[in-house]
Amino acid sequence: MEVEAAKMIGAGLAAIALAGAGVGIGLIFGSFLQGALRNPSAAPQFQAMVYIGFALAEATGLFGLVMAFVILGA
Amino acid sequence: MAENANDPMHQFVINKIADFQIGGLDLSFTNSSLWMVAAVATVSLFMMSAMSGRALIPGRMQSVAELCYEFISNMVRDNAGTEGMKFFPFVFTVFTFVLSCNMLGMIPYSFTVTSHIIVTFALAAVIITIVLVYGLLRNGFKFFGLFLPSGVPWWMAPIMVPIEVISFLSRPISLSVRLFANMLAGHTVLKVFAGFVVSIGSVGGLAMLGAIVPLAMATALIGLEFLVAFLQAFIFSILTCIYLNDAIHPSH
Numbered sequence: 001m002e003v004e005a006a007k008m009i010g011a012g013l014a015a016i017a018l019a020g021a022g023v024g025i026g027l028i029f030g031s032f033l034q035g036a037l038r039n040p041s042a043a044p045q046f047q048a049m050v051y052i053g054f055a056l057a058e059a060t061g062l063f064g065l066v067m068a069f070v071i072l073g074a
Numbered sequence: 075m076a077e078n079a080n081d082p083m084h085q086f087v088i089n090k091i092a093d094f095q096i097g098g099l100d101l102s103f104t105n106s107s108l109w110m111v112a113a114v115a116t117v118s119l120f121m122m123s124a125m126s127g128r129a130l131i132p133g134r135m136q137s138v139a140e141l142c143y144e145f146i147s148n149m150v151r152d153n154a155g156t157e158g159m160k161f162f163p164f165v166f167t168v169f170t171f172v173l174s175c176n177m178l179g180m181i182p183y184s185f186t187v188t189s190h191i192i193v194t195f196a197l198a199a200v201i202i203t204i205v206l207v208y209g210l211l212r213n214g215f216k217f218f219g220l221f222l223p224s225g226v227p228w229w230m231a232p233i234m235v236p237i238e239v240i241s242f243l244s245r246p247i248s249l250s251v252r253l254f255a256n257m258l259a260g261h262t263v264l265k266v267f268a269g270f271v272v273s274i275g276s277v278g279g280l281a282m283l284g285a286i287v288p289l290a291m292a293t294a295l296i297g298l299e300f301l302v303a304f305l306q307a308f309i310f311s312i313l314t315c316i317y318l319n320d321a322i323h324p325s326h
Contacts, residue, residue: 048149048312055309059248062255069258 010071017064024057082265086189086258106193109185113174121170142170146311153315154322161318164204168197169311176257176303180296188306189257194250201314202246209321220324249313256306260299267292 032050036043092103124139132140146166150158172188179186187193209217221238222231270288274281 048152051305052309052312055252055305059252059255062259063251065259066251066255 007071011068014064014068014071017067018061021058021061021064024060025054028053028057082262082269085185085261085265088190105185106187106190109178109187110175110193113171113178113187116174116178117170142166149312150315153312154319157322158315158318161204161315165311165314165318168201168314169307172197172253172310173304173307176307177300179257179261180299180303186257186261188253189261191250191254194254195246197253197310198246198250201249201317205317205321208318209324212322213324217321217324220320224325245317249310253306253310256302260295260302264292264295264299267295 028050032043032046035046088104088106090102090104091108094101094103120135121139124135127133127136129136143166146169147159147162150162150165154161175187175193178184179189209220213219221235221242223234223238226234267288271285271292274285274288277284
């Protein structure tokens with residue numbers, strides 16, 4: 001296989017990491033809403049933690065995107 | 075490739091505005107430096123003009139400035155304790171700098187400083203250096219208690235300590251890559267969708283109406299990007315607070 005084609009396939013494969021980020025972000029907000037609807041008065045205290053969890057999950061997916069850029073640039 | 079204005083990565087190219095070479099070091103004033111100066115100037119001018127009145131009953135501008143102050147001071151107090159308040163000026167500077175860099179990057183034809191990993195990594199390296207130096211000066215050898223969470227059985231230490239050390243060492247990398255990758259990805263996606271509008275629009279005829287779809291998508295994405303720009307500045311500073319908390323109270 002040509003190196004250029006292999007690079008493109010590799011970069012595409014690295015972008016699969018975003019699926020994990022999608023699952024993670026969905027789980028975080030889903031569980032937060034479940035908890036918040038059960039006990040709305042406790043929800044505001046945990047808003048910041050939800051966003052931290054969101055950012056951590058999103059960053060993990062974006063590492064895959066960075067890998068894709070590294071593969072394309074190498 | 076970089077010469078092509080339709081290339082989605084073209085917006086991240088660094089151009090030299092004024093060339094300075096001092097002792098073999100390239101200290102040129104680039105568009106990146108220009109937008110960094112713009113970000114600092116925006117924050118300083120806003121804060122100075124908003125607080126110049128010092129009214130007892132704040133006006134509109136002063137309310138915004140006080141809101142920023144209270145937002146960050148609550149964040150530092152909640153996450154790093156009262157003792158962490160000595161780092162309030164630092165965290166406030168980090169937050170406002172990252173926020174204004176992200177927001178200025180949303181202006182069309184501007185340059186997003188935080189979309190370059192060297193900028194975010196330099197910020198993260200400064201933060202981790204402060205955490206290390208302050209933690210070691212304040213707690214001495216006890217700072218290394220950070221690497222063994224309390225309540226863990228002693229025989230788990232050979233596994234837990236390397237994991238905690240690696241997790242600590244990867245903090246500057248994850249902190250910088252998170253901000254940089256969010257900015258880079260967001261702006262690239264915006265440019266890609268804008269490119270779809272142009273390429274569908276150039277077909278002509280009835281097919282041109284199809285360009286409405288990517289246009290609407292790009293408009294929605296700009297809203298999302300403003301959210302991300304604020305959220306990433308918030309996350310960057312709240313994680314700074316959490317890391318500082320480790321330096322102040324290392325006993326997990």
